[in-house]
Amino acid sequence: MKEVIIVGAGAAGLMAAGTCIERGLKVLMFDKNQRPGRKLRITGKGRCNVTNNCTPQEVIAAANGGRFLYSALTSFTPGDAMAFFEGLGVPLKTERGRRVFPQSDRAADIADALVRYSRGAELCRETVKKVLVEEGRAVGVKTDRGYYKAKNVLLACGGASYPATGSDGSGYRLSEELGHILVPISPSLVPLVERGGICQRLMGLSLRNVGVRVTAAGRRKPVYEDFGELLFTHFGLSGPTILSASAHMRPMSAGAYTVHIDLKPALDEGQLDARILRDLEEKKNRQFINSLDRLLPQKLIPVIVERSGVPGETRCNSVTRGQRKSLLAVLKDFTVEIESFRPIDEAIVTAGGVSLKEVDPKTMGSKLIEGLYFAGEMLDVDAPTGGYNLQIAFATGRLAGLSMGE
Ligand SMILES: Cc1cc2nc3c(=O)[nH]c(=O)nc-3n(C[C@H](O)[C@H](O)[C@H](O)COP(=O)(O)OP(=O)(O)OC[C@H]3O[C@@H](n4cnc5c(N)ncnc54)[C@H](O)[C@@H]3O)c2cc1C
Structure with missing residues (x-):
């Protein structure tokens, strides 16, 4: 024995x-x-x-x-x-x-x-x-x-x-x-399924050095905050920061959590506004939608422009202060609502x-x-x-x- x-x-x-x-x-x-x-x-x-x-x-x-x-x-x-x-x-x-x-x-x-x-x-x-x-x-x-x-x-x-x-x-x-x-x-350390179809449009896009903050309905303090890499997929969000965030999203229920992505965490609002202003001035006779290629990956531009509410065909030199403010808000707080975790089969733990x-x-x-x-x-x-x-x-x-x- x-x-x-x-x-x-x-x-x-x-x-x-x-x-x-x-x-x-x-x-x-x-x-x-x-x-x-x-x-x-x-x-x-x-x-x-x-x-x-x-x-x-x-x-x-x-x-x-x-x-x-x-x-x-x-x-x-x-x-x-x-x-x-x-x-x-x-x-x-x-x-x-x-x-x-x-x-x-x-x-x-x-x-x-x-x-x-x-x-x-x-x-x-x-x-x-x-x-x-x-x-x-x-x-x-x-x-x-x-x-x-x-x-x-x-x-x-x-x-x-x-x-x-x-x-x-x-x-x-x-x-x-x-x-x-x-x-x-x-599941824990698991990708997140989005509510809506925004991530699907951005599928395959990987962002390094973004700020990630997760808020929960009814709670004041964010449940998670970090910097790092994330990935848009056909179902929602994945990548290191998202897997780590998932461990703090319990109990999970549809619509209970929102992921807030700061696309330009190294720049505060004033610095980012100055940068946008410079780009708009340089491209003053172009359309607004064609002025963001130095700031953002190509795939992200139409989605950001749409969310900002600024018509893409607006001439750069006629973009108003208010419109810049809306763009800024989207860049500093790109939100994705979460529906659920991916199945436990796909969880790291x-x-x-x-x-x-x-x-x-x-x-x-x-x-x-x-x-x-x-x-x-x-x-x-x-x-x-x-x-x-x-x-x-x-x-x-x-x-x-x-x-x-x-
Ligand atoms: C893709 C992936 C990447 C990961 N990367 C990391 C990492 O880099 N760092 C880190 O710290 N953690 C990582 N983890 C988590 C880590 O691998 C696990 O937490 C760890 O392996 C758990 O060890 P364990 O011995 O408890 O279980 P396991 O390593 O899962 O071993 C359990 C074993 O039991 C056997 N078994 C189960 N039931 C029976 C049965 N009834 N009869 C006979 N055999 C059975 C299985 O075949 C298996 O071999 C990762 C996990 C995944 C999925």
Whole structure:
């Protein structure tokens, strides 16, 4: 009989497996995929933002459910994660926003390092259908091929996003069958569907260095503000700032949120007005619609002119002060109303999951069933982009591995 069964050979499961092996335990690991670490291999657009070069306290502050992670993150800090991967022969680099990547820019290097680290665990390509419990204690699993016994069972099945990678939400069903409460799941770090058709007209346009502010109906303070890149798509908005903003748009409901885009964040209204005035004077005999090509990408011009309410054929030298003001307002506050999130399949992470109230934060052990442990995205924790989600998977996997070895 094995000491430990681990369900899921992803970021959390592989880390837990290696930790158990280091402690001399016999480990049996199940994954429905042929190749371990399938999701890891596509993280960070194939580059894997492996952690964030910050303190554990900063991860705790950034994450939903952060306080629960205190023990996990202080016993395996972002610094520890960096030393760990470098120790496994993967040199790292820190980029903007303290995001840490392998120097090679290859996510596969991270996945392969973890697979090497967990060598010694027996890996079975089988799908776990049920956790076996006897007298309140987890004693093994039933898979699509048979029954397996162990002293401890770790569920590290991931969330429900990108189900083609294997994390299709089955871990939630396994946990629910065991009597664990599930906090309803929802997509996070996910593109946004617009209300109306403005984004569709701008499809394919990517804007760098824009200001993004999200407001919620009935709330005075914006729920999110940042600078960066966004992308117009056939359904709405995507890109780094939008994915990050989505984590702050809960609960989502049709029409509840508006994204405000500042197309010229480097210029205040006075500076931008002076700039527009200069362009209009230079092109005084042209039509207004032909005066904006230095200010805006071509695709955006007809939409901006339409929204400003200034007839496109107006001669530049007859554009009034009031009309300039309307143009200015659109440039500094281009609004897109939001209808919904894109489906969970397209989310980077799943919010919600196994309720933290029923998991011991010091061990990752179930408070309901002895010998049952949880790690990674299936827990009700999630964080913004920046390497935090993998750090959480590694730290909780590590702590579960150590606890099972005790
Ligand atoms: C496109 C994309 C890019 C991302 N980029 C980043 C990034 O750069 N940085 C970052 O911090 N986070 C990133 N994330 C999030 C991060 O990948 C996840 O939070 C992390 O992988 C979660 O680790 P995990 O071990 O909990 O789950 P997973 O890595 O999803 O692993 C779960 C494993 O369990 C297996 N499994 C599930 N159910 C069963 C079952 N019943 N039987 C057998 N096996 C099962 C699955 O096949 C899977 O291999 C990204 C996510 C996506 C989708």
